Amino acid sequence: MDFRWIEWLLSLLCIGVSIYWFVIIVWRRFKYVQLGVPAASPDNRQGIKQALLQTFSQGKLWKDWRSGLMHLLLFYGFLHLQIGAIDLILIGLTDAHLPLPYYETFVVAQEWTVWLVLIAILYAGYRRYVEQLPRLKRSFKSGVVILFITSLMVSVIGTMLFERVITGNVSSPGSIIAVAAAAIHAPPILLVAGYKLFWWLHLLILLAFLLYVPQSKHFHLIVAPYNLVIQRPIQSIGKLHSLDLEAEDAESFGVGAIEGFSRNQLVDLYACVECGRCTQVCPAAATGKWLSPMHMITKLRDHLTEKGAAITSSSPWVPSLSTAYTVHQWHPDEEDVSSSTLQPLSLESPRGRSISQTMSRQQASWQGRYHYAALEKHAGHGVGKHKDPRELQLIGDVMSEAELWACTTCRNCEDQCPVGNEHVDKIIDMRRYLVLTEGELPADAKRAMTNIERQGNPWGLNRKDRMNWAVEWEQQDGIKVPTVKENPHFDYLLFVGSMGSYDRRSQRVMRDLVRLLQAADVSFAILGNEERSSGDTVRRLGNEFLYQELAQENIRLFEKYDVKRIVTACPHTYHTMKKEYRDYGMSESLMIYHHSELLWSLWKEGKLHLNHSIQEQVVWHDSCYLARYNDVVAEPRQLLQAVPGLTLLEMERSGKRAMCCGAGGGQMWMEETEGSRMNVARVEQALAVLPSVIGSACPYCLTMMEDGTKQLERPEVQTLDLAEIVARSVLGD
Structure with missing residues (x-):
């Protein structure tokens, strides 16, 4: 009995559901961004050129050449492997491959691309967990993508290996997998079972990765190119936008709520890579002030997601048990909105509240300082008491005044950002709210x-x-x-x-x-x-x-x-x-x-x-x-x-x-x-x-x-x- 039709049905069902969920996730985040103030449409000709240049050259990532090379291999490797993924799925369902010229050369090239991507992602893990670069987080959540890509490459290798054994194609020049396939001898039923196992693993991991990307920091893979298109042209770098102070319908000036930012500014939040380059060069961060540009962006992003979900009555996480949004209850052992997971440090906030002591302030890294400054700020304003995100104050509950006044507007953060995020204008907009609407600013x-x-x-x-x-x-x-x-x-x-x-x-x-x-x-x-x-x-x-x-x-x-x-x-x-x-x-x-x-x-x-x-x-x-x-x-x-x-x-x-x-x-x-x-x-x-x-x-x-x-x-x-x-x-x- 031929069960191929069942495999077709299951695979198409998985692909269809995954694509549907993917569209839902992206659409909901699009709706959250739409809560912002409409922004003037920029002249995108220069922006498109810059976006293409930054994307395909990996732009500012080359300021650290090792990071630049690693990301270049991952970027072009994944572009190349997408063709191979289509080919692999097609073979598993129809036994026919893509009608490509020099097909065997294409297959060997795919194999070598897999090896290069595998080396690059393992090196990424080494930099994060062994070399322990201070700017990189080291939580399990931060390493999920490493597990995804590693397992995806292993599934491709396994599928290619068993396919070669089954077809007897074990003499392909330049193929390490072909050499390994020649040494495998097993009953046909086990070979087919091994092939199907790795084929389904590849498909399911690929689809799971598709759903994971827009619900994580890796949403930047989709958002960053657009963010580079809409960023300010070179001749306007550092220029602050003007406020219409004579607007009769204005109830406040500056930004005192997340939806007060422009839509272009909110796109920044989802473009963030959480690479820490901005905080690494921030003079305030380097000298122990209560500011981390990266954590500012991630806190604003998570607040936008939670508040946007509450306003639109939709769950930001798909799949979810309910489409209705449920207010998240924060617990001390969870990640706060800065998405950092570090051991508690001995710190004291500008307002005198303290948190648990296990290290001295002098021993604290910049990551620790800013994670726990943010954590304490939130804990002091009722986060964890089942508070509706719509009731949280942008300045006070999400961002502290100390963070806003620590910025020197030097733009080193923006200069280092590989995805074109603009931090300074957001800080100035929140300062404007404090000064013009609340009448608050430091005495000096x-x-x-x-x-x-x-x-x-x-x-x-x-x-x-x-x-x-x-x-x-x-x-x-x-x-x-x-x-x-x-x-x-x-x-x-x-x-x-x-x-x-x-x-x-x-x-x-x-x-x-x-x-x-x-x-x-x-x-x-x-x-x-x-x-x-x-x-x-x-x-x-x-x-x-x-x-x-x-x-x-x-x-x-x-x-x-x-x-x-x-x-x-x-x-x-x-x-x-x-x-x-x-x-x-x-x-x-x-x-x-x-x-x-x-x-x-x-x-x-x-x-x-x-x-x-x-x-x-x-x-x-x-x-x-x-x-x-x-x-x-x-x-x-x-x-x-x-x-x-x-x-x-x-x-x-x-x-x-x-x-x-x-x-x-x-x-x-x-x-x-x-x-x-x-x-x-x-x-x-x-x-x-x-x-x-x-x-x-x-x-x-x-x-x-x-x-x-x-x-x-x-x-x-x-x-x-x-x-x-x-x-x-x-x-x-």
């Missing part, structure tokens, strides 16, 4: 913000004293710094900024920059006491209302004095004017330059002559808002390399990988109260290459580096701005 930040609002600078010094540095300089040395009224036909507006106007150390940088512009015969002017804060600090702190007011005031001044070009020594001012002011009506023709770009350009044009030798070992510290935000990496280095006698050194983390000094995102005006100091950690990295000078091109970085050398008691190491170094070579000071 509130003080700086109030001072900027009243006097136009974070110290609260008299706004009428903004030009005193230039007046005093003229009285002392006779060097005139013209205002826009005194030189109405200027080529460049020198935007001095609050640091250059009020900070004594930054004033020295500004004076050298002025002398260099005069040496190059550049026509420039300053706004003097009419200048206002650029607004970057208040925007990153969440006060969008004050930012827009300051931006519009500055734009009106630019229009009043017919400004065509602006140069500034502050990367934060440079970024917000270059990329964000245009949302408020600033002319597209108005060009913004950082002083490192302008000095480099003047040197290239032969207007600045580096005549004097400087016998210094200079290690270069890259500003986040120059290197990562605006790709200004080569210009300062080329300029320094041209200085006679100067030796340019590089830290281990430099260029776009550079570690933040700790001053961005409003942190310049806030005191670090958790962990160690970021600027000290960065200075230690600089001192490791034995410099005589730490160079930078940012007044915030300069201050932080100088404070770091003082704290480490290294007065012999100078901290100098690019303008100061170049002035020594050009002017011979």
Whole structure:
């Protein structure tokens, strides 16, 4: 009796049910994302190109070449094996293979692909559980995919082995399986049974994997390419979206609930790979602050899934016993929303609550710190008391305020993310909610913000004293710094900024920059006491209302004095004017330059002559808002390399990988109260290459580096701005 029809029926039933469930899973998560605010449709031409390039080259994964090679083998291996899977299923049901030319060569190639994928996945297990990379989780859940792929490859090998024995095809050149098949001698019934066992194992494991993928972090296999398509274009990297503060129907500003994020932002959450690269490079994480970018994304993702399921009355897990959503009850021995499973650590949260003690804080890894910070935060707000996810507060129950205020907005997390996730804008949106809707922010930040609002600078010094540095300089040395009224036909507006106007150390940088512009015969002017804060600090702190007011005031001044070009020594001012002011009506023709770009350009044009030798070992510290935000990496280095006698050194983390000094995102005006100091950690990295000078091109970085050398008691190491170094070579000071 032929039972082939029963096998056909069972296999088609399994395939049909699995595909149906797969569609249900993906559809439900799509509905959860649809709860977000509709996002403007981007111009996808560049996005599609970037997505294809990142996907098929494995993009940022190559920043760790071993990881890049491993993922390349897995990616292309699975693409190749999908054809083999169809062929294998077809043979098992019909005894006929795919009509491919050079079929035997195809089969041998499939075999070698299986071996390569098996080696790659075993190496993945080695990196996670033997080498134990700190950024990788080591729970059973984290290793499920390794078991899936390993068992899938074993089932393919078993099926191919028994097929060769049954068909007698044991002389295929280049086939290890063929050699093994030649040595097997067993009754035909056992061979057929072995073949059917491995064939069904392959089919069922493949279908189970299909269902597992969208219900796990491996949903990124489906979501990540789309996420790369909709990510911001290169020219908009780091740009914050504007809020419509005049919307009459707005009940709040910023994001105070998960559905307040845009749909594009919510796609990020399901694209996350949980690879830990973002947290590995986060300066807040590295110095013991209550922030882990990876855990932030996974907590938001799990909250979206649970709240979305509650709102839509659907189970996020398929198959499930019921289509109605049941509120999950949390237990202390389960994984929390950060999806981490580590042993309890001895930690204390910013609000003083403690958890069980088995290790000292100094022994805690960054994974442990952030897992249990999140765990404690949730436990302290009623998670585990059968609380409806719809009642959880995004800020308070899911994300703590301490996490949000720890971010320096350096974007190192985003630069490292292989799937295009954007962390900073989510943090800023939640800060906006705290500031604009709840009226809550740290005391230091509130003080700086109030001072900027009243006097136009974070110290609260008299706004009428903004030009005193230039007046005093003229009285002392006779060097005139013209205002826009005194030189109405200027080529460049020198935007001095609050640091250059009020900070004594930054004033020295500004004076050298002025002398260099005069040496190059550049026509420039300053706004003097009419200048206002650029607004970057208040925007990153969440006060969008004050930012827009300051931006519009500055734009009106630019229009009043017919400004065509602006140069500034502050990367934060440079970024917000270059990329964000245009949302408020600033002319597209108005060009913004950082002083490192302008000095480099003047040197290239032969207007600045580096005549004097400087016998210094200079290690270069890259500003986040120059290197990562605006790709200004080569210009300062080329300029320094041209200085006679100067030796340019590089830290281990430099260029776009550079570690933040700790001053961005409003942190310049806030005191670090958790962990160690970021600027000290960065200075230690600089001192490791034995410099005589730490160079930078940012007044915030300069201050932080100088404070770091003082704290480490290294007065012999100078901290100098690019303008100061170049002035020594050009002017011979």
